[in-house]
Amino acid sequence: MALGDRKTLLSYLPEVLLGLATPILVLYLCQQALRQLDPDAGAKAEAQQKALAASSRLQSIFSNNHERDGGEDDEEGEGYEDNDDDGRPDPRRKQELVLTPMEQTIAMEVVSPADIPVTFTDIGGLDDIIEELRESVIYPLTLPHLYASHSSLLTAPSGVLLYGPPGCGKTMLAKALARESGACFINLHISTLTEKWYGDSNKLVAAVFSLARKLQPSIVFIDEIDAVLGQRRSGEHEASGMVKAEFMTHWDGLASSTREGGSQRICILGATNRIQDIDEAILRRMPKKFAVGLPNAKQRRQIFELTLRDTKIDRSASRSLYDVKGGPGTSAFDLTALVRLSAGMSGSDIKEACRDAAMVPVREYIKVAKASGGSMRGIRGSEVRGLQTDDFFGRRKAGNRGRRESEGRLVDGEDVDEVGTPGSGSTEEVDDFRDGEEGVEVVDRR
Numbered sequence: 001m002a003l004g005d006r007k008t009l010l011s012y013l014p015e016v017l018l019g020l021a022t023p024i025l026v027l028y029l030c031q032q033a034l035r036q037l038d039p040d041a042g043a044k045a046e047a048q049q050k051a052l053a054a055s056s057r058l059q060s061i062f063s064n065n066h067e068r069d070g071g072e073d074d075e076e077g078e079g080y081e082d083n084d085d086d087g088r089p090d091p092r093r094k095q096e097l098v099l100t101p102m103e104q105t106i107a108m109e110v111v112s113p114a115d116i117p118v119t120f121t122d123i124g125g126l127d128d129i130i131e132e133l134r135e136s137v138i139y140p141l142t143l144p145h146l147y148a149s150h151s152s153l154l155t156a157p158s159g160v161l162l163y164g165p166p167g168c169g170k171t172m173l174a175k176a177l178a179r180e181s182g183a184c185f186i187n188l189h190i191s192t193l194t195e196k197w198y199g200d201s202n203k204l205v206a207a208v209f210s211l212a213r214k215l216q217p218s219i220v221f222i223d224e225i226d227a228v229l230g231q232r233r234s235g236e237h238e239a240s241g242m243v244k245a246e247f248m249t250h251w252d253g254l255a256s257s258t259r260e261g262g263s264q265r266i267c268i269l270g271a272t273n274r275i276q277d278i279d280e281a282i283l284r285r286m287p288k289k290f291a292v293g294l295p296n297a298k299q300r301r302q303i304f305e306l307t308l309r310d311t312k313i314d315r316s317a318s319r320s321l322y323d324v325k326g327g328p329g330t331s332a333f334d335l336t337a338l339v340r341l342s343a344g345m346s347g348s349d350i351k352e353a354c355r356d357a358a359m360v361p362v363r364e365y366i367k368v369a370k371a372s373g374g375s376m377r378g379i380r381g382s383e384v385r386g387l388q389t390d391d392f393f394g395r396r397k398a399g400n401r402g403r404r405e406s407e408g409r410l411v412d413g414e415d416v417d418e419v420g421t422p423g424s425g426s427t428e429e430v431d432d433f434r435d436g437e438e439g440v441e442v443v444d445r446r
Contacts (some may be wrong), residue, residue: 005050048229054099054107063113065222074158102207107191110215111178111185118175124306125299126169127345129290133160133177136288141217141265142182156217158252159268159286161225164274167348168292174221177269184215188222189306193243201239202246209250222336225270227263251286294346301339303347314386332388341392353392360391 026217034177099107120130139155140147147154162170188208195201212218222228229244251268270286274279295303314332342350356366365384 007294020441028238045219051099051101051104054104054433057112058097058107058110058429061110096199097209097215100207102203102213103211105192106186106188106207106211109186109188111187113179113185116175116179119179120176123169123172123176124302125295126173126292129173129292130176132288132290133173136160136178137267137269138181138183140266141219143405144217144265156267157286159282159397160267160271160288160290161278161283161286162269162276162290162292164273164292165294165346166273167346169347170273170292170348171223171290174223174269174271178221181219183210183217183219183267185219186212186220188220190224190228193228198239199242201243203245205246206250209264211269212266213264217267218265219269221269223271225282226272226274227337228281229270229279231279232275244282248281248285260414294344294352297339297343300342300345301335304335304342304354307351308387309428311354312360312386314388316386333347333386333391334389337389338392358387358393361385361387 013127013191021209022176123130137156137160140154144155161383162173178187186208193201193202193204193208212220232241232244267287271279273285275289318334342353345353365379372440
């Protein structure tokens, strides 16, 4: 009898399981149907992915900074527990930040110092500006307690402007500042602030400063700042003027300093080669201005030395083509002559000239290897000759002499071209040095 009852119960088991699974399946199908009918389903999924990406990015940046600075803090016996006493940020508190959707967009512009290979030691000829940036920007932002104990005037400037001709190292200074400052660095792109919906650009500007306050000390870098914060004109679009007004309000407005939070430790770093196009109110908010001009002879020498530090140089004794007195040269590579002939060139121009010149020995070796019928796989880099001064002025093949005489100039029977190899696409005009009776005559062709 007991066996019969057990069989009866087992016969009902599939029906019980089916009865339990049916409402669960119906609930799941209803949820999927509602999600398909929801017009904001894609936006919600995208927002969730953006929030996860922003959180992961900030988490990795702060953890890397903490690992990099942890050893120094342990040696000094100072931790991150008290943010108000020593003025240094608490990475554990930053990792627990709750960001708005707009702040999540800006968070993707936060730069990790580990991703930037440029340091201040890689910049030549700008030692005075680098030291001024350390004293007036980096130290007041990251170590405010050292300055506050002396005077309340010694605070970080609200804005720093780097201006000058193109290719002189403004963006490179910003890269090194992001690497060595120790502050949160936000590389703000113009496209990030551009939205199709009316008013969203203003919200993004507000999110820049709200996120910077949460992550302070912070540096917000805007390259080509004249395109974003140019002069306000009567005929410009209303949205553009509203973005500028929003930016200035948060930068140095009513709520930029409060009793509870104190003055914000946010520095706006801008770079431009058109300072005359920047609005006067913006210039007022950038009290520190550094003119990064064309390098002088001493600075050009430093740039050459830094650029060619990893390049094989030919130190053998040779008569240089550019010894205008006609005497024997001390070395096949004459740095002094290159410094003299590169007058008027920017740091970027010098780097490209060095790049073109470094290709000349490789090009010659490849041609010789091809002419001998050898295999290209058997080429060894150690057999390539070192860099010579003549490499900066074109190929030295005898067959090209007639073409160079028509394109270049003659000095004591030898041909002298501009700094840069023929066919490199360089259009820079440099000073021409010719031999005169009383020394070297400088002829400016510009």
